[in-house]
Amino acid sequence: MPDTPTADIGVELRDVVKKFGEVAAVDHVSLAVRNKEFFAMLGPSGCGKTTCLRMIAGFERPTSGEVYINGEAQGATPPFERNVNTVFQSYALFPHMTVAQNVAFGLEMRGVAAPEVKRRVGEALELVRLPHLASRYPKQMSGGQQQRVALARALVNRPQVLLLDEPLGALDQKLRKEMQLELKSLQTQVGITFVFVTHDQEEALTMSDRICVMSQGHALQVGTPVEIYERPNCRFVADFIGETNFIDGTVSAVNGDFATLKTAAGMPVTGRIGGGPDARPTVGANATVSVRPEKITLAEKAPESGVNAHEVRVFSVGYVGSDTRVVVKLGDANIDVWEQNSVSTLDPNYFFRPGETAWLTFKPENALVLTS
Amino acid sequence: MTQATPSSELGWKRHSKPLVPYETSEKLGRFSLLAITLGAFAFLYVPIIVLVVFSFNSARTGAVWQGFTLSWYERMINNERLIDAALKSLVIATVSTIIAVIIGTLTALAMERYKFRSKGAWDALLYMPVIVPEIVMGVSLAMFFGLVSGGVKALVTAVTGVEPEVADVRGFGTLVISHVAFSMPFVYLTVRARLADFDTTLEEAAKDLGANEMRTFMRITLPLLAPGIISGALLALTLSIDDFIISFFVNGKGWNTLPIYIWSALKQGVTPEINAVSTALLLFSILIVTLSVVIQRRQQ
Amino acid sequence: MMQRFRERPGLRLFSLMLPGGFWLIVFFLIPLAVIGAISFMGRDDLGSPTLPWTTDAYAQAFDPIYLQLFLFSMWLSLLTTLATLIIAMPVALFIARMPKKWRNLMIFLVMIPFWTNFLVRTYALLFLLRANGPMNNILMGVGLIQEPISLLSTPFAVWVGLVYGNLPFMILPLYSSLEKFDWTLIEAANDLGANTVKAFFRVMLPLTAPGLLAGSILTFVPAVGSYITVELMGGGKTTMIGRVIATQFGTAGNWPLGSAMSLILMVIVTLAAVLYFRAGRGERMAL
Numbered sequence: 001m002p003d004t005p006t007a008d009i010g011v012e013l014r015d016v017v018k019k020f021g022e023v024a025a026v027d028h029v030s031l032a033v034r035n036k037e038f039f040a041m042l043g044p045s046g047c048g049k050t051t052c053l054r055m056i057a058g059f060e061r062p063t064s065g066e067v068y069i070n071g072e073a074q075g076a077t078p079p080f081e082r083n084v085n086t087v088f089q090s091y092a093l094f095p096h097m098t099v100a101q102n103v104a105f106g107l108e109m110r111g112v113a114a115p116e117v118k119r120r121v122g123e124a125l126e127l128v129r130l131p132h133l134a135s136r137y138p139k140q141m142s143g144g145q146q147q148r149v150a151l152a153r154a155l156v157n158r159p160q161v162l163l164l165d166e167p168l169g170a171l172d173q174k175l176r177k178e179m180q181l182e183l184k185s186l187q188t189q190v191g192i193t194f195v196f197v198t199h200d201q202e203e204a205l206t207m208s209d210r211i212c213v214m215s216q217g218h219a220l221q222v223g224t225p226v227e228i229y230e231r232p233n234c235r236f237v238a239d240f241i242g243e244t245n246f247i248d249g250t251v252s253a254v255n256g257d258f259a260t261l262k263t264a265a266g267m268p269v270t271g272r273i274g275g276g277p278d279a280r281p282t283v284g285a286n287a288t289v290s291v292r293p294e295k296i297t298l299a300e301k302a303p304e305s306g307v308n309a310h311e312v313r314v315f316s317v318g319y320v321g322s323d324t325r326v327v328v329k330l331g332d333a334n335i336d337v338w339e340q341n342s343v344s345t346l347d348p349n350y351f352f353r354p355g356e357t358a359w360l361t362f363k364p365e366n367a368l369v370l371t372s
Numbered sequence: 373m374t375q376a377t378p379s380s381e382l383g384w385k386r387h388s389k390p391l392v393p394y395e396t397s398e399k400l401g402r403f404s405l406l407a408i409t410l411g412a413f414a415f416l417y418v419p420i421i422v423l424v425v426f427s428f429n430s431a432r433t434g435a436v437w438q439g440f441t442l443s444w445y446e447r448m449i450n451n452e453r454l455i456d457a458a459l460k461s462l463v464i465a466t467v468s469t470i471i472a473v474i475i476g477t478l479t480a481l482a483m484e485r486y487k488f489r490s491k492g493a494w495d496a497l498l499y500m501p502v503i504v505p506e507i508v509m510g511v512s513l514a515m516f517f518g519l520v521s522g523g524v525k526a527l528v529t530a531v532t533g534v535e536p537e538v539a540d541v542r543g544f545g546t547l548v549i550s551h552v553a554f555s556m557p558f559v560y561l562t563v564r565a566r567l568a569d570f571d572t573t574l575e576e577a578a579k580d581l582g583a584n585e586m587r588t589f590m591r592i593t594l595p596l597l598a599p600g601i602i603s604g605a606l607l608a609l610t611l612s613i614d615d616f617i618i619s620f621f622v623n624g625k626g627w628n629t630l631p632i633y634i635w636s637a638l639k640q641g642v643t644p645e646i647n648a649v650s651t652a653l654l655l656f657s658i659l660i661v662t663l664s665v666v667i668q669r670r671q672q
Numbered sequence: 673m674m675q676r677f678r679e680r681p682g683l684r685l686f687s688l689m690l691p692g693g694f695w696l697i698v699f700f701l702i703p704l705a706v707i708g709a710i711s712f713m714g715r716d717d718l719g720s721p722t723l724p725w726t727t728d729a730y731a732q733a734f735d736p737i738y739l740q741l742f743l744f745s746m747w748l749s750l751l752t753t754l755a756t757l758i759i760a761m762p763v764a765l766f767i768a769r770m771p772k773k774w775r776n777l778m779i780f781l782v783m784i785p786f787w788t789n790f791l792v793r794t795y796a797l798l799f800l801l802r803a804n805g806p807m808n809n810i811l812m813g814v815g816l817i818q819e820p821i822s823l824l825s826t827p828f829a830v831w832v833g834l835v836y837g838n839l840p841f842m843i844l845p846l847y848s849s850l851e852k853f854d855w856t857l858i859e860a861a862n863d864l865g866a867n868t869v870k871a872f873f874r875v876m877l878p879l880t881a882p883g884l885l886a887g888s889i890l891t892f893v894p895a896v897g898s899y900i901t902v903e904l905m906g907g908g909k910t911t912m913i914g915r916v917i918a919t920q921f922g923t924a925g926n927w928p929l930g931s932a933m934s935l936i937l938m939v940i941v942t943l944a945a946v947l948y949f950r951a952g953r954g955e956r957m958a959l
């Protein structure tokens with residue numbers, strides 16, 4: 001994605017704070033969502049995702065800071081005057097209206113002429129593949145169908161931004177996977193900015209153009225899925241997205257983009273310096289090396305290069321088909337190693353066994369040094 | 373819809389500027405809700421509070437405060453006719469409530485747990501006493517008991533050969549019968565609502581554990597229904613003690629209930645003593661409300 | 673015995689239904705049939721009903737004087753229902769939006785008048801408004817009036833009395849349907865471009881209709897047949913159908929006419945109730 005020209009920003013939060021009583025649910029959050037982007041907000045429960053969305057929609061007003069839609073400061077603009085629509089987590093379908101009436105509601109409120117309403121409702125239901133259920137009531141439909149009605153009801157208004165609060169949260173695993181694909185292709189089709197809240201990292205990674213990771217009211221990192229996974233800017237993000245191993249120590253050397261740590265047991269570990277351009281570790285400071293399990297290899301013999309090579313004891317071995325998950329002991333620490341089963345074999349000697357010793361290595365460019 | 377539309381074509385007009393800013397009108401709305409609520413509570417409570425205050429006023433007539441006194445309460449306690457009426461009300465309420473609760477609960481069980489052909493008709497019949505105006509129920513019961521009295525008279529004449537001077541069935545019995553007739557449907561509705569929420573797997577579990585029908589009912593069904601039954605009983609008790617119109621038509625000589633006493637006293641003129649009695653009744657209601665609230669709390 | 677019961681659910685049902693069925697048929701339905709019969713009788717000089725069957729009483733009941741009375745009673749009850757609705761809706765809304773702790777207290781305060789003796793409450797209003805009552809004193813005290821004025825014995829006074837008496841019966845059902853109301857639906861309506869007023873009429877009102885209908889029935893039905901309120905607040909000058917029925921069985925001594933009027937009144941409230949159930953069923957189907 002090209003560098004952000006400001007004209008391309010659809011929604012922006014500038015230094016937004018939202019307090020409920022004394023507690024700050026959203027704490028100085030600034031972020032910009034580009035037009036036609038699939039933008040995910042990801043974070044553990046209670047981190048303030050819904051609150052952010054509600055401030056964009058206009059249900060809550062920021063305690064301080066400002067929400068901009070299309071470059072316009074929203075101030076006290078009520079939700080019914082914002083060019084934004086929401087797909088609620090509970091869908092919030094009007095139970096006393098049929099599917100068609102639900103979908104038509106927004107257009108009617110905007111004073112669209114009846115024939116036009118009819119045509120656009122038809123199109124919208126077509127889009128979510130539910131035209132045959134137009135005269136049903138919400139109660140008479142499955143969760144997945146209700147979800148799609150909620151989607152059609154919002155999309156029919158062609159909002160500039162569509163806000164989705166865990167829209168797939170109530171669906172079972174299979175339906176969820178299906179809807180993820182459908183939602184993604186729908187977004188490309190209609191070309192509307194999607195701001196998507198989820199606490200499912202896999203969902204965020206597969207669907208989004210960019211992700212904002214939140215924790216305790218703070219927006220920790222905004223980036224593409226690859227950036228978020230490969231270059232987490234802090235320990236929390238590294239830990240929250242995917243699996244990782246942390247090796248703690250003190251910085252013993254800094255060399256260009258790389259830094260070397262010494263663990264408590266005196267073992268040297270080297271990795272790429274992470275955590276943004278201004279995060280330069282200094283010698284003697286505490287730091288952590290984060291290295292993902294799939295980026296570590298185990299060998300029976302000592303490797304030629306001595307960097308990040310340590311002799312370890314195999315603690316447990318778990319075969320999960322696509323790979324073998326080995327836990328090894330590096331000093332006191334448990335290190336997860338995922339070895340891809342790229343060879344088809346029935347030979348038990350191919351696998352490590354608990355109690356064996358092995359050599360662990362990973363390349364410094366595959367590990368990140370994070371200062372906290 | 374399949375193509376991206378520039379937002380100027382979205383059919384989305386920014387509404388023309390409203391007369392008052394949105395936030396102001398929102399505040400105004402909330403303020404008027406508050407004002408109406410306060411007004412409504414004042415409307416409900418001012419008359420009651422004034423009544424209570426004046427029950428302690430030493431002036432016999434007029435509405436000028438002339439000092440605090442408890443003498444009206446003293447007179448109330450020493451008023452034999454009044455105490456007699458209150459006791460009669462209590463007895464009638466107790467007896468009719470017991471009967472109404474038993475009958476109402478049995479009916480609720482039948483209506484909720486069984487399917488039968490005439491169920492729709494029974495549903496309607498059980499609702500009717502709730503909506504038929506009291507005055508209609510009062511006069512119809514009066515006519516009915518009058519007819520029964522005539523029948524009794526004819527029967528006595530036929531059997532003994534002597535025509536009795538009076539043969540009036542009206543009295544304690546007719547009061548209780550009538551009170552059960554109008555309060556039983558309320559018990560029924562309350563208990564049935566509770567039964568509808570009943571988790572029948574609990575009963576199945578009890579039977580699975582070896583309890584027979586009777587023991588299942590006594591040990592599982594009844595205790596779980598209890599809050600509904602007690603709510604219904606409190607309702608029946610209040611309805612019975614409060615009833616004036618129906619009692620007025622079926623009471624018979626010497627069977628004046630408390631509301632009938634208050635009514636006839638009122639007809640003779642407003643006295644501070646009535647204020648005292650009313651205050652006592654108000655206290656009784658507050659007690660009942662508190663009880664029913666406590667029961668509801670425990671239900672949850 | 674238990675054995676028999678278990679094998680024959682019909683027998684069990686019969687014994688459960690017997691007491692309630694008996695009571696309602698003998699002490700509710702038959703008495704209504706009795707006045708039904710009386711309404712088709714004539715009357716002798718002493719006022720007792722006589723045969724042969726006749727529809728005279730009904731002819732009399734539809735006499736313009738009484739017809740007007742029916743219409744007036746229905747009109748006043750309708751106005752009462754409207755007024756209680758207009759007051760109760762904001763009150764119920766306000767309470768439903770309060771924090772839980774406050775909500776319970778407010779509802780407790782509504783329940784007290786709900787459960788208080790109707791006669792006592794109407795008397796309290798009478799006491800406040802009567803000729804030399806506190807209200808007149810206050811009005812004279814602030815100099816609005818020179819001498820006591822009559823605040824009673826007018827249709828307006830009866831109307832105030834009916835609204836006063838029935839207000840709790842409107843607030844409670846409205847509140848209980850508002851309490852269950854899912855407020856995100858209002859947010860959804862706002863989100864789709866409905867302002868507060870539109871969201872209220874298009875979403876909240878239809879969805880709280882069951883409570884609204886229940887409250888309306890609970891107000892309209894007692895109002896149209898009211899006796900205590902007319903008698904106390906109307907002071908004999910303003911009268912309604914319930915009071916006229918009572919008079920027919922008392923001083924006027926015209927049982928057939930009283931019975932005919934009772935039956936007409938019953939038809940009116942039954943129609944109202946049927947309308948309610950129809951509407952209620954429609955609602956429930958959708959929900």
Ligand SMILES: Nc1ncnc2c1ncn2[C@@H]1O[C@H](COP(=O)(O)OP(=O)(O)OP(=O)(O)O)[C@@H](O)[C@H]1O
Binds near residue numbers: 049
């Ligand atoms: N109306 C409110 N009043 C008080 N506190 C609130 C309110 N709404 C949210 N909060 C608090 O603000 C914090 C953030 O809430 P929010 O709903 O935004 O979290 P979330 O990230 O959406 O969580 P989840 O994944 O569970 O939906 C929470 O601690 C919550 O308790």
Ligand SMILES: [Mg+2]
Binds near residue numbers: 049050051165
């Ligand atoms: Mg949330």
